[in-house]
Amino acid sequence: MAKTRQSRGSPQEQGAITPILAVCLAMGLGLLALTVDLGQLFVAKNELQNIADAAALAGARKLIQPQDSSNGNLVAVVHCSEAIAAAQAMAADNKSLGATLTVSDADVTVGQWNLSTGSFTKTGCSANPVEVNAIQVTVKRDGETNAGVASFFASILGTPTMNSQATAVAYLGVAGTAAAGTVGLPFAVSTTAVSGTFPGVASRPAGPHSYARANSIMDWFMPQPAQATASQSFTWKDLGGASLNVKKGSWIMPKSSESSDGTKLKSYILGPKSGGVQYPEVKVGQQLYPVSEYNYPTWLYADFQNLKTRFNAEKKPGSDGKYKWRTLVGVYYTNKPSVKAPPPPNSWLGLAQSLIGPRPAFACTSYPSPVIYLEGFITVDVTNVTVASSNCQNYDYKDSRSCANNCYMDLEIPVDQNFIIPNTNSNPVVGQTTQQMNSSAPNGANFAAVPYLVK
Numbered sequence: 001m002a003k004t005r006q007s008r009g010s011p012q013e014q015g016a017i018t019p020i021l022a023v024c025l026a027m028g029l030g031l032l033a034l035t036v037d038l039g040q041l042f043v044a045k046n047e048l049q050n051i052a053d054a055a056a057l058a059g060a061r062k063l064i065q066p067q068d069s070s071n072g073n074l075v076a077v078v079h080c081s082e083a084i085a086a087a088q089a090m091a092a093d094n095k096s097l098g099a100t101l102t103v104s105d106a107d108v109t110v111g112q113w114n115l116s117t118g119s120f121t122k123t124g125c126s127a128n129p130v131e132v133n134a135i136q137v138t139v140k141r142d143g144e145t146n147a148g149v150a151s152f153f154a155s156i157l158g159t160p161t162m163n164s165q166a167t168a169v170a171y172l173g174v175a176g177t178a179a180a181g182t183v184g185l186p187f188a189v190s191t192t193a194v195s196g197t198f199p200g201v202a203s204r205p206a207g208p209h210s211y212a213r214a215n216s217i218m219d220w221f222m223p224q225p226a227q228a229t230a231s232q233s234f235t236w237k238d239l240g241g242a243s244l245n246v247k248k249g250s251w252i253m254p255k256s257s258e259s260s261d262g263t264k265l266k267s268y269i270l271g272p273k274s275g276g277v278q279y280p281e282v283k284v285g286q287q288l289y290p291v292s293e294y295n296y297p298t299w300l301y302a303d304f305q306n307l308k309t310r311f312n313a314e315k316k317p318g319s320d321g322k323y324k325w326r327t328l329v330g331v332y333y334t335n336k337p338s339v340k341a342p343p344p345p346n347s348w349l350g351l352a353q354s355l356i357g358p359r360p361a362f363a364c365t366s367y368p369s370p371v372i373y374l375e376g377f378i379t380v381d382v383t384n385v386t387v388a389s390s391n392c393q394n395y396d397y398k399d400s401r402s403c404a405n406n407c408y409m410d411l412e413i414p415v416d417q418n419f420i421i422p423n424t425n426s427n428p429v430v431g432q433t434t435q436q437m438n439s440s441a442p443n444g445a446n447f448a449a450v451p452y453l454v455k
Helices: 017-063 080-092 153-157 262-270 297-314 349-353
Strands: 064-068 073-078 108-114 119-122 134-141 164-171 183-190 232-236 250-253 287-291 323-333 372-386 408-413
Touching: 017 064, 017 080, 017 108, 017 134, 017 164, 080 108, 080 134, 119 134, 183 262, 183 372, 250 262, 262 297, 287 323, 287 372, 297 323, 297 372, 297 408
Parallel strands: 183 323
Antiparallel strands: 064 073, 108 119, 108 134, 134 164, 183 250, 232 408, 250 287, 323 372, 372 408
């Protein structure tokens, strides 16, 4: 029988599989190390980011607080130290891969978030909330502040730990949303400046009617913006008009279907405490619908009676001894505001002049045009509501029997203070500060109560 000879290769080739297996094993271990350890690092990175996010939100929530919300004092006060401590405490309450972390003072920074550029600038603490609206937190596992992320297979290759960190920025800035019931009156002023003199507004203390004056309206309203004091006083009257003058204050309805509903307007004026309803949630950029009742003196008279009832139910003694009703109203503009760059009006004087009513004319219940949008919010103090002793008459404003001379509301605008809007939903759309209305004006704004992450 024939025999078959098997070829086993040359003697020199025998045993070559050993180094090949060794190389493959090393590569396999390297890939295993890469897979396991990078997965471990990825998990740690996610945990660090979650911790940084939570810490930044906790810090921002404490950064700007109402002075005394229990007594309705919602003046915004900056608390940098408390914000930093809150961020550090939140970070310490969370763990990364089972390890408790520490955030150093150097890794918590207060500053400004620029919505236009999407950037954060370290400013240090300031007493003015407009200048400190964000907090940045960095959480590290770098082998110094906290232990690095332990490796498994990579330690065999001489890398026992890996470093990782995460950064978050939370913003608590100018409010873009006012929750239902936060806006106290169905009323808004314009950001648009005007020139000349107009009837319907007189500064306090009272002087001659403004229509009798021929000189600049600046003499009546306020000193130069750079010298503005804590508050400015004005009187508002619903003088109507045949068409909307976008440079004037007005009753404002949130829905088109309500723009000719006098009953709903009166219900908004009364508010829940006096048998009415709360104003619904409104947002910056939302279209609003101005209303005038000058052509309906019976309605106007009833509205001011209801406004007087509301004022008496809401007013509280202020620090100056005067009774005031501090509430939030809207500021409107003719263009829809941009999220990143709200258009400023022509001057700071425009805010004061926006309380002026146009000259009397036969008016429809609502203005069909032009379109207006909510630009932001302003805090006002209603100091008095005057109502005629009997039903006023639809006469020219110079007539003593006219509604214009017998029904009006006195307001004070605290132009150099900032306020917190309670129960405000988080919203990336922001309103305007008074300084955005004019660079020489004092800083003043209404801040959201809920921060949100911007980075």
